[in-house]
Amino acid sequence: MLEILYIIAITVEAMSGAIAAGKKQMDPFGILIIACVTAFGGGTLRDLVLDNHPLVWVGRPDFLIITCSAALLIILVRPWIKYLTEAFLVLDAIGLITFSIIGAQKTLQLGHSYLIASIMAVFTGAFGGVIRDILCNQVPLVFRKELYGSISFLAAWMFLGLTMTSLSMTACIVMTLITGFALRILAITMNLELPKFNFDDQNKKG
Amino acid sequence: MLEILYIIAITVEAMSGAIAAGKKQMDPFGILIIACVTAFGGGTLRDLVLDNHPLVWVGRPDFLIITCSAALLIILVRPWIKYLTEAFLVLDAIGLITFSIIGAQKTLQLGHSYLIASIMAVFTGAFGGVIRDILCNQVPLVFRKELYGSISFLAAWMFLGLTMTSLSMTACIVMTLITGFALRILAITMNLELPKFNFDDQNKKG
Amino acid sequence: MLEILYIIAITVEAMSGAIAAGKKQMDPFGILIIACVTAFGGGTLRDLVLDNHPLVWVGRPDFLIITCSAALLIILVRPWIKYLTEAFLVLDAIGLITFSIIGAQKTLQLGHSYLIASIMAVFTGAFGGVIRDILCNQVPLVFRKELYGSISFLAAWMFLGLTMTSLSMTACIVMTLITGFALRILAITMNLELPKFNFDDQNKKG
Numbered sequence: 085m086l087e088i089l090y091i092i093a094i095t096v097e098a099m100s101g102a103i104a105a106g107k108k109q110m111d112p113f114g115i116l117i118i119a120c121v122t123a124f125g126g127g128t129l130r131d132l133v134l135d136n137h138p139l140v141w142v143g144r145p146d147f148l149i150i151t152c153s154a155a156l157l158i159i160l161v162r163p164w165i166k167y168l169t170e171a172f173l174v175l176d177a178i179g180l181i182t183f184s185i186i187g188a189q190k191t192l193q194l195g196h197s198y199l200i201a202s203i204m205a206v207f208t209g210a211f212g213g214v215i216r217d218i219l220c221n222q223v224p225l226v227f228r229k230e231l232y233g234s235i236s237f238l239a240a241w242m243f244l245g246l247t248m249t250s251l252s253m254t255a256c257i258v259m260t261l262i263t264g265f266a267l268r269i270l271a272i273t274m275n276l277e278l279p280k281f282n283f284d285d286q287n288k289k290g
Numbered sequence: 291m292l293e294i295l296y297i298i299a300i301t302v303e304a305m306s307g308a309i310a311a312g313k314k315q316m317d318p319f320g321i322l323i324i325a326c327v328t329a330f331g332g333g334t335l336r337d338l339v340l341d342n343h344p345l346v347w348v349g350r351p352d353f354l355i356i357t358c359s360a361a362l363l364i365i366l367v368r369p370w371i372k373y374l375t376e377a378f379l380v381l382d383a384i385g386l387i388t389f390s391i392i393g394a395q396k397t398l399q400l401g402h403s404y405l406i407a408s409i410m411a412v413f414t415g416a417f418g419g420v421i422r423d424i425l426c427n428q429v430p431l432v433f434r435k436e437l438y439g440s441i442s443f444l445a446a447w448m449f450l451g452l453t454m455t456s457l458s459m460t461a462c463i464v465m466t467l468i469t470g471f472a473l474r475i476l477a478i479t480m481n482l483e484l485p486k487f488n489f490d491d492q493n494k495k496g
Numbered sequence: 497m498l499e500i501l502y503i504i505a506i507t508v509e510a511m512s513g514a515i516a517a518g519k520k521q522m523d524p525f526g527i528l529i530i531a532c533v534t535a536f537g538g539g540t541l542r543d544l545v546l547d548n549h550p551l552v553w554v555g556r557p558d559f560l561i562i563t564c565s566a567a568l569l570i571i572l573v574r575p576w577i578k579y580l581t582e583a584f585l586v587l588d589a590i591g592l593i594t595f596s597i598i599g600a601q602k603t604l605q606l607g608h609s610y611l612i613a614s615i616m617a618v619f620t621g622a623f624g625g626v627i628r629d630i631l632c633n634q635v636p637l638v639f640r641k642e643l644y645g646s647i648s649f650l651a652a653w654m655f656l657g658l659t660m661t662s663l664s665m666t667a668c669i670v671m672t673l674i675t676g677f678a679l680r681i682l683a684i685t686m687n688l689e690l691p692k693f694n695f696d697d698q699n700k701k702g
Contacts, residue, residue, distance in 0.1 A: 110433040117412075117439065118433065132339075133540070135341075138340075145405045199557045218631070219420070219424070219429075222633065227520075227523065317639065320636075338545075351609055354615070425635075426635060427633065
């Protein structure tokens, strides 16, 4: 089941990358690269940091073909993208939680602590989008808007907590997915954000 | 022969990095760093992703001295750089194809598939410039202008195709270099670009 | 002694990251991430490049708790930050030299040359700030202003030179710290910068 969810997740992330690249007037080659980087960037960063080789997409090139196809599809259907924004947000929420669960699980399997596992969940879930925004020359959205990284973090701890109970792995995954998904949709619909603080520049105040 | 071409390639890439850094009003220390990052960034990314250690410049510090010298030369001759733009484009085209061939060849030697080899060719050839542009806070040029990454990709597949024939390695390299170089010069002189698409922002349209 | 200095260094770097993130209107989650990236980014880059695993913060999660606490403290005391600018510059100078010494020392221990050790000193000392600036979408300050990376480089060579004498390691560290710190404070108070050059864009001149 995780594999199916993983394929949905990389497909959606690739599409979000392709849309961001297209809005920056990139050519098809740039769009393909940004799509792949968005889909695999978080997991790549996690595996580099944990020295876990080969990387997912190096070992499974078929996943690359899926993300490239998703990006090409976005180029083809670009006039209708604006009607699909809500569908994307829903799919992206599934992708975020899936990536977070996979990131936490893989890190545990490599013998690391729960704290590192929860951080790697956020790397896997949110850092594809961070790298996408850096390549598109924007302050990463994840750090500024909506409960995104923090929901990834919460979902990771919920999943880690559930694995300590006697529940089956499938039950842990399903419960985390439903709760995380609900939280994320709630955050979007209620426009929830963490509070932001005023760090006045000394010069402006002076 | 590849070693000579490689030295030309890192020299040219270092110079292009130094020029970009100078235009951003960086100090000599920043210029040196950007020059080295532009020259070695693509190969470093490739070797990190493939877990191929030691990195080229860690194992061969003499290459670092070459790129630093190239950057210092650029600082010295800066008033005349504007008369050399065309010479740079020609040298950069040689660098791009050389890096692509080396990237593809090294990846094959590590036992990876042709698909991964062609992707690593693009990493090696084009990502030094991507990292340069990120450090200079620009949307990477490679993703937006001219046939650059796509020529790297084509050259890689041509090289990989030729190695499957009975031709000697030298013949494969020379033929790929000449064809790739010609394509790149053609792209520059005819101002060829891949088509770009209009991803209208929903809000602007609304 | 190096461990105490190291803890001071990551604390100060985390605070500088938290302040930069706060000024970019990031939410608390973004502030925590930028704080940790600023504190550990330079060392992480060094260890990835040298293939030295596990990374410091993966092996010592207690260090992560220190940097997160430092970032939370900054959020709490933000109205008073503007009165502490000078204290930060002093602490940051200590952090820079400490990171540089640690970076050089670790690289030597891994069996690399003095040249690579001095480069890794700059990576460790200055690249946390570079990654912070990239994530905050700014041209890295290190490449443009003040003698920062270059003092890291000088301190590394002074330390490497001293280790070749008969002095004890503690003496080498203390002498490098004092000299490097004095140089950095001198650079700040006298507003010293390396000269910058005029790379006119051809189009503007034309």
